[in-house]
Amino acid sequence: MKQVVQPAAGGPVRVVDVPRPTIRPTEVLVRTVASVMSPGTERAVARLAQSSLAAKARSRPDLVREVVRKARRDGVAATARAVRARLDDDVPLGYSAAGVAVEVGEAVEGIAPGQLVATGGAGKANHAEYQAVPGLLCVPVPDGVSAERAAFATLASIALHGVRLADVGAGDRVVVLGLGLVGQLAARLALAAGCEVAGIDVADEPAQRAMASGAFGLVDAGDETTKAVLEWSRGRGADAVVVAAATPSSDAMRRVPELCRDRANVVVVGDVGLDLDRRPLYERELTLRFARSYGPGRYEPSYEDWAVDLPPGLVRWTEGRNLEAVLDLLASERLTLEDLVTRRVPIADAADAYARLLDHSGPPAMAVLFTYPGDAAVEGPITVTPRPSPPAGEPGVGLIGAGAFATTVLVPGLKAAAFSRLVAVASASGLTSLRMAERAGFERAVSGPDAVIDDPDIDVVVIATPHDTHAALAAKALRAGKHVFCEKPLALSEEELADVEAAWREGGGVLFAGFNRRWSPAVAAVRERVAGPLVITYRVNAGQLPARHWYHDRRQGGRLLGEVCHFVDTCAAIVGETAVATSVRAVASGRGERLLHEDVVVALSYADDSLATISYASGGHASTEKERIEVLGGGHSALIVDFRKVVLDGRDVSRTVRAGKGHPEELKAFRRAVLMGDRSGAEVALASARTTLQAAANLC
Numbered sequence: 001m002k003q004v005v006q007p008a009a010g011g012p013v014r015v016v017d018v019p020r021p022t023i024r025p026t027e028v029l030v031r032t033v034a035s036v037m038s039p040g041t042e043r044a045v046a047r048l049a050q051s052s053l054a055a056k057a058r059s060r061p062d063l064v065r066e067v068v069r070k071a072r073r074d075g076v077a078a079t080a081r082a083v084r085a086r087l088d089d090d091v092p093l094g095y096s097a098a099g100v101a102v103e104v105g106e107a108v109e110g111i112a113p114g115q116l117v118a119t120g121g122a123g124k125a126n127h128a129e130y131q132a133v134p135g136l137l138c139v140p141v142p143d144g145v146s147a148e149r150a151a152f153a154t155l156a157s158i159a160l161h162g163v164r165l166a167d168v169g170a171g172d173r174v175v176v177l178g179l180g181l182v183g184q185l186a187a188r189l190a191l192a193a194g195c196e197v198a199g200i201d202v203a204d205e206p207a208q209r210a211m212a213s214g215a216f217g218l219v220d221a222g223d224e225t226t227k228a229v230l231e232w233s234r235g236r237g238a239d240a241v242v243v244a245a246a247t248p249s250s251d252a253m254r255r256v257p258e259l260c261r262d263r264a265n266v267v268v269v270g271d272v273g274l275d276l277d278r279r280p281l282y283e284r285e286l287t288l289r290f291a292r293s294y295g296p297g298r299y300e301p302s303y304e305d306w307a308v309d310l311p312p313g314l315v316r317w318t319e320g321r322n323l324e325a326v327l328d329l330l331a332s333e334r335l336t337l338e339d340l341v342t343r344r345v346p347i348a349d350a351a352d353a354y355a356r357l358l359d360h361s362g363p364p365a366m367a368v369l370f371t372y373p374g375d376a377a378v379e380g381p382i383t384v385t386p387r388p389s390p391p392a393g394e395p396g397v398g399l400i401g402a403g404a405f406a407t408t409v410l411v412p413g414l415k416a417a418a419f420s421r422l423v424a425v426a427s428a429s430g431l432t433s434l435r436m437a438e439r440a441g442f443e444r445a446v447s448g449p450d451a452v453i454d455d456p457d458i459d460v461v462v463i464a465t466p467h468d469t470h471a472a473l474a475a476k477a478l479r480a481g482k483h484v485f486c487e488k489p490l491a492l493s494e495e496e497l498a499d500v501e502a503a504w505r506e507g508g509g510v511l512f513a514g515f516n517r518r519w520s521p522a523v524a525a526v527r528e529r530v531a532g533p534l535v536i537t538y539r540v541n542a543g544q545l546p547a548r549h550w551y552h553d554r555r556q557g558g559r560l561l562g563e564v565c566h567f568v569d570t571c572a573a574i575v576g577e578t579a580v581a582t583s584v585r586a587v588a589s590g591r592g593e594r595l596l597h598e599d600v601v602v603a604l605s606y607a608d609d610s611l612a613t614i615s616y617a618s619g620g621h622a623s624t625e626k627e628r629i630e631v632l633g634g635g636h637s638a639l640i641v642d643f644r645k646v647v648l649d650g651r652d653v654s655r656t657v658r659a660g661k662g663h664p665e666e667l668k669a670f671r672r673a674v675l676m677g678d679r680s681g682a683e684v685a686l687a688s689a690r691t692t693l694q695a696a697a698n699l700c
Contacts, residue, residue: 003128003431004350004370005090006045013093013354015347017382019430019447021132025107026307028138030119030131032347033147035097037127037368038155040180040246042093043357044271092431093354094127096120096154098147099372101138107307108135116141118323120154120294121304127350127370132428134304136297139323142331148369149330152185152337155367157294157322159185159244162269163193164317165289166240170194175229175238175259176215177252178245178270179206181367184340186242186269187215192334198232200225209366212339226258237261243268250275260284267291295319301548306555342366346373381424381444381451384437390457394421395483395674398452400473401464402427402436405487409663410464411440417667419460426452428465453477460674463487467556471496475503478511483674485667487514489565490689492557497689504682512670513685517566518573519669520662522640526574529648531634534575536612538567539628541620542598558595560584560696564602564616567627568695569688571604571612574631578687579604579612582695594699602695 003018023029098118104111111117118141119125119133141150159182168174174190176183179201187199191214199210200218211217216232218225230237237260245252250273256266257280264284268274269291281288296310297303297318303310310318317325329335342365345353353368390396397419399406414422422442426449427433437445449465452458453476461477463470463486471491477484478500490513491497504511517523542559545551551559572578582604586597598618605611610633629640639647644659646652673681 001129001430002347003126004093004347004354005431006093006354008089008091013351014090015350016090016431016434018128018434019382019426019445020130021128021430022426022428022448023103023105023132024428025105026135026305027105027132028101028108028111028117028119028135029103030097030099030117030133030138031102032097032099032127032129032131032372033116033374034099034151034372035094035125035127035347035370036151036155037094037353037357037365037370038096038181039357039365039368040182040270041095042354044246045091045093090431090435092123092126092128092429094370095122095125096151097125097127097131098141098150098153099131102130105135108138111135111138111140116147116150118150118153118327120157120319120323125154127347129347129372130430135307136303136309136318136320137323139320139327142327145327145330148341148371149337150327151369152340152367153323153326153330154294155181156185156189156326156335156337157319158182158269158291159242160189160322160326161293161295161317161319162186162242162244162267162291163189164295164322165267165291166190166242166265168193168195168240168265171196172239173198173233173236175200175241176210177241177243177255177259179210179217180244180246180270181340182269183242183244184209184213184366185337186244188213188335188337189329190242191215192329196232198229198238200229206366209339213336220255226255229259233261238264240265240267243272244270245272246270247272249273257281257284257286260286263287265289293319295322299548301550301553306553337367340367341369344369344371346371381446382434382437383444384434385441385443387421387443390421395419395459396421396423396455396457397460397462398423398455398458398482399425399436399442399462399464400427400449400452401466401487402432403464406462406464407436407439410462410487410667411436413663413667414462415440416664417671419667419671423457424452424455449473449476453480453482459483460485466550467562468492471500474511475499478503478507478509481507481509483510485512485514485670488569489513489557489561489692490685491693492561494690494693497686497693501682501686504679504686508679510670510673510677510679511682511685512666512673513689514666515566515569515573515685515688516662516666517570517643518662518684519665520643520660521658521665522643522646523570523573523662525646525648525653525657526629526631526638526640527576530574530631530636530638532575533606533609533611534631534633535610536571536574536632537630538571538612538614540564540567540614540616541624541626541628542616542618543620543622543626544618545598552596554593554596558593559598559616559618560586560595560600560699561692564600564614564695565688565692567614567616568602568604568692569684570629571614572684572688572691574629575606575608575610575612577606577608579691580607581605582691582698584695584699586699595696597699600699604691
């Protein structure tokens with residue numbers, strides 16, 4: 001399928017052929033009929049991507065700080081690889097569209113295949129022939145509303161949310177400052193609500209367009225315009241001002257107070273400078289609000305990703321219900337917008353439309369509508385690196401999941417382990433699978449995990465998908481007779497683990513889980529020196545996660561199942577056997593669910609009387625090392641610090657022990673097992689997974 005992307009490292013916007021996306025249970029697969037380019041927002045995205053690294057850093061100081069923290073924690077080389085991988089990505093463009101539902105996830109209600117739907121969401125409702133959209137951002141289109149009109153629903157919802165925050169109704173006087181596409185929509189929505197509207201812009205054409213829609217259109221001329229607004233509002237000033245301008249300058253915001261009545265509401269919708277003078281805001285006691293996109297639910301994982309709707313009795317207008325309201329206004333023809341379409345462009349010619357937008361060639365664009373062929377190809381692999389004759393006996397590798405870890409760690413590790421035949425890669429978005437195939441040298445990019453598992457050219461399946469998919473994919477690949485390398489955790493429940501084990505015993509393939517630390521040179525050095533029974537103290541300074549991090553998604557099992565499993569396995573590797581008993585205590589994190597607690601202590605005991613304690617904490621200082629392992633036993637002592645420093649019996653041997661957490665060594669061991677048919681690695685993976693699940697069951 002065709003998709004419009006902006007390379008993050010710069011260069012022009014491109015239209016690329018990528019595999020079709022796949023959906024999760026809370027999503028809908030939509031064949032796009034129309035999508036709308038928002039000139040202001042998408043021009044800003046393209047310009048930032050095409051700017052220098054210094055300009056990017058100035059624009060996003062928060063990301064610069066994140067890079068510095070990562071460099072301190074993981075080292076400069078690993079951080080540089082991660083930054084390069086991010087810059088090698090493509091940014092999908094578009095966030096307001098409409099199309100026909102093709103597949104509907106089992107957790108989605110109110111939508112059936114074949115329905116015309118309006119879709120929203122940056123990175124979801126893309127300019128692409130197919131979209132995988134959250135169910136709550138996918139709304140059926142009423143009869144009589146065309147796909148081209150419905151494609152404006154998300155853009156109009158941004159304007160509608162701003163008007164709602166202005167708290168205005170029939171008879172109120174509303175000024176819309178900035179008459180780009182969102183400003184034009186805000187003016188029309190305020191008119192539809194019974195308000196009197198004045199629209200102000202620095203250019204004549206947008207002001208004339210607002211005038212034609214029923215607003216009082218003004219070209220900003222400073223004091224003269226202020227006087228006109230005061231006369232229009234009977235000398236009182238506006239009841240509300242919606243700032244829809246997009247400029248780094250603060251001039252637009254400095255204009256606002258003189259346009260307002262006493263105690264008016266000011267709503268900032270556009271990206272404007274905010275270098276303000278307090279005095280005029282104070283003198284009128286203005287209420288200043290900032291509109292967050294298109295309504296409550298935006299940027300909330302529970303709403304957008306998990307499909308947990310907000311009760312209408314508590315939150316009447318979510319982003320999804322704002323979409324519904326816009327569509328209802330279109331159906332009743334109280335909102336018209338056909339005249340806002342500047343150009344209609346076939347999706348195949350989208351790159352030219354962006355080039356014209358960025359170099360300002362041709363007349364100014366208000367809204368560019370992308371159209372799509374009605375016979376978009378359903379599916380087909382994208383051939384990237386054709387190989388006519390594979391090496392004799394070389395196992396073909398298929399990768400499911402193409403995120404940051406796969407890009408920066410797994411694929412380089414596979415190559416270092418001498419896996420030379422990379423056959424196919426699949427990811428949920430399709431776009432990331434294409435980029436992975438191009439960067440890493442996979443023969444083809446495909447749509448969905450089944451295209452990897454069912455491929456007769458693939459002998460080895462590598463799974464690097466979200467945690468809640470690991471067990472099902474591993475079991476399916478094993479039953480298909482494949483060798484499987486599955487990133488940790490192997491399973492999130494005893495039932496899932498039992499199914500994986502049964503599939504492994506049925507299928508005859510090799511199974512490894514991504515417990516890499518047991519393969520690290522540091523652990524190997526310690527095992528050569530110490531002898532049991534041992535006492536192990538493993539302290540992890542895990543660090544705090546952002547509020548919207550995916551580890552807070554209950555479906556992914558939390559940090560105990562998803563990360564502490566690493567340390568459980570490492571202790572087993574040092575002792576040389578599996579724990580026979582576990583106990584766990586956790587500090588309540590305020591998240592309610594025990595598996596989402598982020599501070600835990602796990603105590604493990606072993607048949608040889610060894611003991612291990614894993615202290616996993618999120619509240620430590622960032623300058624403190626992340627992992628510190630102390631091992632005492634048999635008259636010896638050992639210390640491992642972040643797998644870079646190793647001390648044996650008081651002597652620092654770091655210079656003779658290669659640094660690293662064991663990823664390349666693990667993948668080399670996996671390759672040997674595949675070539676030799678050695679299936680013993682599965683017993684280790686299953687045992688550590690089982691111990692971690694027992695710890696979770698004992699959590700108190």
